[in-house]
Amino acid sequence: MALHMSSLFLRTLREDPADAEVPSHRLLVRAGYVRRVSPGIYTWLPLGLRVLRNVERIVREEMDAIGAQELLFPALLPKEPFEATGRWTEYGDNIFRLHDRKGAEYLLGPTHEEMFTLTVKDLFSSYKDLPLSIYQIQTKYRDEARPRAGVLRGREFVMKDSYSFDVDEAGLDKSYQAHRDAYVRIFDRLGFHYVIVEAMAGAMGGSKSEEFLATAEVGEDTYVHCASCGYAANVEAVRVPTPDPVPLDGLAAAHVEDTPDTPTIETLVAHLNERFPRDDRPWAAGDTLKNVVVMLAHPDGTREPLAIGVPGDREVDEKRLGAQVEPAEVEAFTEADFTANAALVKGYIGPGALGSEGSTGIRYLLDPRVVEGTAWVTGANEPGRHVVGLVAGRDFTADGTIEAAEVRPGDACPRCDGTLEAARGIEMGHVFQLGRKYAEALDLKVLDQNGKLVTVVMGSYGVGVSRAVACVAEGNHDELGLVWPRELSPVDVHVVATGKDEEVFVKAEEIARELEAHGVSALVDDRRGVSPGVKFKDSELIGVPTIVVVGRGLADGQVEVKDRRTNERRSVAVDDVVPTVVAEVRGTASVAGVSGGTGDTGDTGATGATATDGEA
């Protein structure tokens, strides 16, 4: 049954909503797809729900195709399993917590690792039951500190999450690859541009972890890529190429120098070049070792100082640091903290005060570039004094390394001789070799072929389903409105009746009815007393890819078919319009069809990734 604008629960807006920061948010609200209820919490109006269901269908089809089985966990989850894995505490303020009338504690599931793991433990017990991949498409909750951009980062949102269960790593590799392949198909069908980047593997380091990022300027993720070798990684996951160590033999001794009023790298470098000029090359920021102290706030409420040593020409990147110290949160080191650690001389902090061997004992981690044998100008832990030629591995050591320094365009590619470029994206999917973390925490074991209990190895795979709607909108719009890829569009065809002639409305209905009979869904703009201009504006805003205008030309047996993407219009004989449009929607329109033929040649059109079947 065709939808009708005269009765559709829809109101389009000419003005942008005040809180809309990004185009997708602005247009999805203006075109009547979603409506805000509370920060990060949205209602899906009829057109929006249709798009959301289309995304779900694509995800479901591709998950089913790799043999993953769908189930559905509750969103309201008891505290206990999350305590067993430590996540009840780790999540901090990021989850919604509540208690029932009896005082039992619950949370609204942000992800369901615990439930998947426990349910497999409950049902399965043998290697013969594996491999297993199970998934759900479900409403999830996160109490984001900064919900933003409409459904792009909501507090109530729909995700597809799946988990694979295997007896060994070889099995996990297969399950991982199957999911990765399915994700490629899903994102190809969704019709936006994306990149697959290496991602943080988390605490279980060494396992594979990749993110699917939709390329978008409004994205919150920054990734780098190398044009030479194709390497791509979320900045959080970039591993800096480590230089070879320098032999310690023959390196000059370190010496402390007066460097008054040089609390910044800039003042220090100027001072060095003025007072201690070098023959071969001037001092540069990269010759200095900057020691930054932060405070880590652990989920259990404890606080711990952390010092990070990076070459002075680089800042500490908040996100990279944050990813490394998760689940702890990074806070500023306050004046009060300096007071409590009197051996730290602000602006002149050096390795001598840091690390397990240092005077403060504060944990000290170094950028991987600070390899053995490299010499640095760095703080001497006295006001107005620095030490010159302090050699790593000879004059100081640290408690380890950390990938916290900023990654910059032009940095060396960690994989080839090329250099890195930076871009922004929106995380749309994540495939991740989770390993045995949850299986161990919740004791998920199966009997192997030899009758021995082995801990199951898991993979974790997520797609942001509601986010995908925003993401597709972000990648498919123009200044007039949305432009849906066929497979996502709320309906296949928008039939607009214009003018006052009753015959026009009758014919528009007839065309819609015939389209529906061919399995092509239609939205008819059957509003009386609404000007053609308003109707065209609405159709452009709503963004159905094919628009059929039934108007004045009908008297001459002509209707207009408009391609929303190119805004090309062409006149089609009214008797040809249904077969023409059906072929176009099914992606079988030949070039002849596009230029006005009946489209019955059956050629596959060149619509590429957004070509769709007629069953949407």
Next chain:
Amino acid sequence: MALHMSSLFLRTLREDPADAEVPSHRLLVRAGYVRRVSPGIYTWLPLGLRVLRNVERIVREEMDAIGAQELLFPALLPKEPFEATGRWTEYGDNIFRLHDRKGAEYLLGPTHEEMFTLTVKDLFSSYKDLPLSIYQIQTKYRDEARPRAGVLRGREFVMKDSYSFDVDEAGLDKSYQAHRDAYVRIFDRLGFHYVIVEAMAGAMGGSKSEEFLATAEVGEDTYVHCASCGYAANVEAVRVPTPDPVPLDGLAAAHVEDTPDTPTIETLVAHLNERFPRDDRPWAAGDTLKNVVVMLAHPDGTREPLAIGVPGDREVDEKRLGAQVEPAEVEAFTEADFTANAALVKGYIGPGALGSEGSTGIRYLLDPRVVEGTAWVTGANEPGRHVVGLVAGRDFTADGTIEAAEVRPGDACPRCDGTLEAARGIEMGHVFQLGRKYAEALDLKVLDQNGKLVTVVMGSYGVGVSRAVACVAEGNHDELGLVWPRELSPVDVHVVATGKDEEVFVKAEEIARELEAHGVSALVDDRRGVSPGVKFKDSELIGVPTIVVVGRGLADGQVEVKDRRTNERRSVAVDDVVPTVVAEVRGTASVAGVSGGTGDTGDTGATGATATDGEA
């Protein structure tokens, strides 16, 4: 793609779960459809999710068919709209409440009246936009005091809720009737026996309100029906036929009598018959007026005593009373309460102490049978004393009437001369003329044809979607397991391969593949090394209506087709099995087909309400 028992995420249980009270709960857990996470909170395993989706599909098809439009509200809702309607307080302990990281208060939506009303207010503003019916199929939350019977009464559950919006009552009547008709079609398709009963209209009294109850002994609702006229009503909604008033002229005067040690109706009647025998007939419990005092706990925390006068041969029915005083809850009147109201003499409470004119001022409501001119024996508000011949309307009055006395089988039908019978049912649907309650509270007005603002009139319509799964199971099982109606079954056909012969497994796969090619979904029991007995038991437990057994007979070109409902088995030539089964599943099997023909005659079978199309 056919499902396979060897890889299906399923474990059937031979033992009943310890907490299972009713057959549907027992069987849905044992057959691996649902799994408990927490009280009243369940996971839908793959087979269960398929049944749930089938229910959703049926509901969606029938809602779409009446032009209702689907949308989706969030489950996490801000407090403010619920404060505007008073429900934030009214719901008391029955809702889950929480707050976000900034301290803003939220609830998990138990129903969405506020959201529907506000969204219509947000989008629509004219009579031209109406009528409108919108619905969602959504996860809802109620913190039930006693979650029970698995998914029959859960704390997280799926409901379809719709609301209609009209400018006037005539429009509401049409919308109501359209929904009622759709519900009849939905419940016919769901395949369980149900009755439509009159229900409480709530605070807005006078509007239409009907419930769809699945008839089931395990049901929590009691309803009465009249075999003569077809009247049926939830006991809560039964209105007692009111007798005509009796002329007061000539009625004997009341007189107080000593009735020592008669604190109960039984002892009082015995005493009356012994000390004050009547000529015409003995005293009976129905001659006495019993005054019951309870305490009402209002949602705002205040408590208020309430006295109810009922004929002494009837108890006050807790549920009927509860429905009348909603949202207040009924609590016992404690010894402390008696102490605080010294004028109430326990066991001897009479009208003189009650009502706005009585010595205590406690609100006093009478059973509708206590009409003007009726004479009663009732408490004299002194220990061991009763008053005889106290005439309603002459000697005492009350503050109103209340429908709180028990309804009993054999009671007079309120509509005809017949008598009422009682039965139990499960509330599966509710259609309700909500009126203007929410539109007034939230100021939903539209401009009418004369340009005047009028308050919109609403209807409210709900279907318990997840509950329906339990309800269908409750009405469709035998001692061996579940027996799904075709349209609800997780798959259309269960193909069981038995024995060790490889050819059997190959043929079973081939049959499943061919069935799927015909749009008939299949589950193949392809487990090796599992005995035929276990496979048969599992197939009976799982309850797919048609079971094809491929086993020893294959050597002779025969397979067995079993009807799960009748447990009839018949031998079918292996080459005929696919057309036979396809016809059976589509409900087009002729009698010839059932007795072994190919089913290609195309006759519509006599499967009635559970006949289904082949596209499930």
